[in-house]
Amino acid sequence: MTERLVKAFLKPIQKEEGLNISGGKRGRITIHEVASAAGVSISTASKALNDTGRMGAETRERVKRIAGEIGYRPNALARGLLSKRSFTIGLLTNDTYGRFTLPVMAGISDALVDHGVSVFLCAIEDDPALAQIHVDAMLDKQVDGIIATGKRLDRRLPVDLSNLHVPVVYAFTEGTQNSVTFRSDDEQGARLAVEWLATIGRRRIAHITGPGDFFSVRERAGAYHQVAGHREPVLYGVWSESWGHEAVEQLWKRPGEKPDALFCGNDQIARGAVDALRERGVKVPQDVSVIGFDNWEIVAAQTRPPLTTVDMELKELGRQAGLTVLALAEGRPVEPGVRKLPCRLVIRRSCGGRTPPE
Amino acid sequence: MTERLVKAFLKPIQKEEGLNISGGKRGRITIHEVASAAGVSISTASKALNDTGRMGAETRERVKRIAGEIGYRPNALARGLLSKRSFTIGLLTNDTYGRFTLPVMAGISDALVDHGVSVFLCAIEDDPALAQIHVDAMLDKQVDGIIATGKRLDRRLPVDLSNLHVPVVYAFTEGTQNSVTFRSDDEQGARLAVEWLATIGRRRIAHITGPGDFFSVRERAGAYHQVAGHREPVLYGVWSESWGHEAVEQLWKRPGEKPDALFCGNDQIARGAVDALRERGVKVPQDVSVIGFDNWEIVAAQTRPPLTTVDMELKELGRQAGLTVLALAEGRPVEPGVRKLPCRLVIRRSCGGRTPPE
DNA sequence: GTCAAGTGAGAAAAGGTTTTCTCATACAAT
DNA sequence: ATTGTATGAGAAAACCTTTTCTCACTTGAC
Numbered sequence: 001m002t003e004r005l006v007k008a009f010l011k012p013i014q015k016e017e018g019l020n021i022s023g024g025k026r027g028r029i030t031i032h033e034v035a036s037a038a039g040v041s042i043s044t045a046s047k048a049l050n051d052t053g054r055m056g057a058e059t060r061e062r063v064k065r066i067a068g069e070i071g072y073r074p075n076a077l078a079r080g081l082l083s084k085r086s087f088t089i090g091l092l093t094n095d096t097y098g099r100f101t102l103p104v105m106a107g108i109s110d111a112l113v114d115h116g117v118s119v120f121l122c123a124i125e126d127d128p129a130l131a132q133i134h135v136d137a138m139l140d141k142q143v144d145g146i147i148a149t150g151k152r153l154d155r156r157l158p159v160d161l162s163n164l165h166v167p168v169v170y171a172f173t174e175g176t177q178n179s180v181t182f183r184s185d186d187e188q189g190a191r192l193a194v195e196w197l198a199t200i201g202r203r204r205i206a207h208i209t210g211p212g213d214f215f216s217v218r219e220r221a222g223a224y225h226q227v228a229g230h231r232e233p234v235l236y237g238v239w240s241e242s243w244g245h246e247a248v249e250q251l252w253k254r255p256g257e258k259p260d261a262l263f264c265g266n267d268q269i270a271r272g273a274v275d276a277l278r279e280r281g282v283k284v285p286q287d288v289s290v291i292g293f294d295n296w297e298i299v300a301a302q303t304r305p306p307l308t309t310v311d312m313e314l315k316e317l318g319r320q321a322g323l324t325v326l327a328l329a330e331g332r333p334v335e336p337g338v339r340k341l342p343c344r345l346v347i348r349r350s351c352g353g354r355t356p357p358e
Numbered sequence: 359m360t361e362r363l364v365k366a367f368l369k370p371i372q373k374e375e376g377l378n379i380s381g382g383k384r385g386r387i388t389i390h391e392v393a394s395a396a397g398v399s400i401s402t403a404s405k406a407l408n409d410t411g412r413m414g415a416e417t418r419e420r421v422k423r424i425a426g427e428i429g430y431r432p433n434a435l436a437r438g439l440l441s442k443r444s445f446t447i448g449l450l451t452n453d454t455y456g457r458f459t460l461p462v463m464a465g466i467s468d469a470l471v472d473h474g475v476s477v478f479l480c481a482i483e484d485d486p487a488l489a490q491i492h493v494d495a496m497l498d499k500q501v502d503g504i505i506a507t508g509k510r511l512d513r514r515l516p517v518d519l520s521n522l523h524v525p526v527v528y529a530f531t532e533g534t535q536n537s538v539t540f541r542s543d544d545e546q547g548a549r550l551a552v553e554w555l556a557t558i559g560r561r562r563i564a565h566i567t568g569p570g571d572f573f574s575v576r577e578r579a580g581a582y583h584q585v586a587g588h589r590e591p592v593l594y595g596v597w598s599e600s601w602g603h604e605a606v607e608q609l610w611k612r613p614g615e616k617p618d619a620l621f622c623g624n625d626q627i628a629r630g631a632v633d634a635l636r637e638r639g640v641k642v643p644q645d646v647s648v649i650g651f652d653n654w655e656i657v658a659a660q661t662r663p664p665l666t667t668v669d670m671e672l673k674e675l676g677r678q679a680g681l682t683v684l685a686l687a688e689g690r691p692v693e694p695g696v697r698k699l700p701c702r703l704v705i706r707r708s709c710g711g712r713t714p715p716e
Numbered sequence: 717g718t719c720a721a722g723t724g725a726g727a728a729a730a731g732g733t734t735t736t737c738t739c740a741t742a743c744a745a746t
Numbered sequence: 747a748t749t750g751t752a753t754g755a756g757a758a759a760a761c762c763t764t765t766t767c768t769c770a771c772t773t774g775a776c
Binding site for chain 1: 436438444448449463467479488491492500598600633655
């Protein structure tokens with residue numbers, strides 16, 4: 001006991017001198033300091049702090065207490081070097097606006113922060129070279145996994161992630177063979193919307209949507225046809241307010257009965273449509289119900305009246321993607337395949353019917 | 359020579375066996391593999407790759423070539439452990455929408471990717487506990503620095519970053535004493551807007567803006583008064599379209615001459631104002647010029663007519679913040695203080711006058 | 717033919733942590 | 747009194763790089 005104590009008291013002094021001479025960063029507390037202060041060896045300190053190994057309860061407690069007192073925090077780099085886990089993942093996105101990335105990111109972070117995992121965000125703007133640089137940088141930093149996300153379900157990121165030696169999960173972007181991919185169930189979301197319009201008594205439901213080469217446009221239109229039948233046309237265009245505006249002009253210029261509901265491909269189109277209807281003196285929701293898609297707050301909530309719309313639950317999508325990449329990183333088995341997450345109907349005022357609780 | 363060569367040829371075999379026995383992750387190529395393949399020692403390999411030390415040109419080239427061929431990439435964790443630089447920084451934000459964070463992030467990333475630096479993004483929603491967790495996680499991971507950003511110039515993040523042992527830079531959020539802070543020059547931006555309205559011949563310029571307790575609101579209003587005089591009132595409200603709408607109602611209900619220009623505190627207010635004017639049959643920009651603030655594409659570009667507005671150059675702000683935190687991390691001296699970055703006028707159609715090049 | 721200087725390359729330590737192995741002590745059982 | 751078995755704790759190796767120090771060899775000069 002005496003010998004050990006003497007060593008313990010001797011050590012800090014040597015250490016201090018060593019530090020001063022080397023001129024290294026002062027104040028960085030390592031497990032060395034903890035061991036010295038507690039009068040134990042480094043290995044004992046480590047085992048005490050990690051609740052591993054055999055040792056007296058009193059010793060363990062003392063080490064823990066002292067570590068807390070002097071503010072010891074283990075160096076994740078050193079730990080990662082040994083354990084091959086950096087508790088770090090990369091999020092790769094080509095969505096510059098952040099419309100889709102931010103909710104996904106929030107979900108990922110939310111799910112992983114409890115596990116001590118931090119997230120590198122890399123925004124590549126469809127630039128393959130930039131993407132490669134970011135991927136390489138992340139791999140060098142030994143990320144435990146990568147989540148790829150984008151702004152479109154049916155497009156790949158401009159970089160090949162298929163043969164990395166870290167797990168990759170795709171969220172809201174096209175994945176590779178045998179990968180795990182999370183996406184929204186646009187078909188179900190569209191059905192939700194059209195069924196809601198039917199529920200509140202609408203019969204002549206038109207569909208104004210984006211470009212027909214978007215996979216999600218086709219899926220939503222498919223569900224629309226299935227539920228609403230073919231009584232009203234589908235108008236394909238672009239993802240902008242002005243298209244929504246123009247589409248309403250087209251519809252109302254046609255002879256014959258007008259639609260009593262508009263199912264729009266996204267909130268921007270819906271907003272344009274609502275504006276056009278107001279300008280024509282058509283009352284929303286009294287005369288016509290309008291429903292959007294995306295639940296992009298900044299658009300949906302600022303429309304007059306606020307838009308009833310379909311939320312793709314991107315945060316939940318991110319959460320699941322995060323947990324999945326973590327599982328893969330820890331070697332737990334995960335079934336490959338595409339997982340569709342259900343959408344949710346957000347009821348505001350643009351449809352009439354039940355109004356939301358305020 | 360002979361001896362050395364024999365050793366070199368012997369080594370890879372031992373190493374291979376070692377790897378297989380240990381069962382460590384296969385395929386991870388370390389400098390060991392490079393050295394073996396090139397028939398040199400680890401130290402020589404390292405020096406060759408880093409262009410340091412003395413050695414024959416032929417040897418250096420051979421090592422480099424082989425490293426490239428077998429796809430060697432140095433482990434950043436190991437390197438960081440030694441060099442005390444992780445080539446990693448943290449970006450802390452309380453801006454959930456990403457309106458401000460994303461451009462700033464893009465600028466930071468843009469500036470730092472060339473230096474091999476990756477960025478941890480941590481979105482804390484004004485939750486002090488969550489903020490602390492994220493900061494601790496980043497410090498554990500030995501970030502070289504932290505950039506704090508937010509959605510408001512005159513508010514602090516809910517976490518104290520003042521006594522960290524890594525450099526901290528503030529961008530678009532209130533900093534601490536003796537820190538480096540980057541912010542937009544809202545006064546200059548407002549002057550730009552009002553002067554432009556004057557240039558195109560407007561004389562009765564009203565100012566519709568956000569809540570008066572915002573620092574930037576007061577700065578913009580100050581510049582407005584300075585340039586436009588006090589002929590028209592300043593209407594304080596909230597940052598929403600509906601307030602812009604309502605403010606126009608108020609202005610046009612008043613007796614007497616109406617304004618011929620509206621300087622709005624942000625693009626959402628401007629959009630609401632434009633909509634209200636259209637509904638009243640007032641022509642924009644023929645009768646009234648409207649100018650916004652923020653250049654938030656999704657709002658400014660979708661307004662009819664598209665908004666002339668003031669851009670705060672947040673990407674440039676992020677770029678400078680990134681370079682600054684890097685300089686601090688490398689020990690280069692940086693003068694503390696608040697740096698105001700100039701805003702830029704973006705001319706679209708809502709003001710008339712010179713129209714933008716299409 | 718000896719010495720000095722220069723050149724090329726390897727050995728070893730360091731960075732902070734975890735983990736395995738070994739050792740010393742104490743105690744119970746024979 | 748001797749052996750056997752827990753128990754507590756330390757020594758050392760490992761993770762992958764970089765850097766400093768040292769060593770062996772060559773060359774040119776005297």
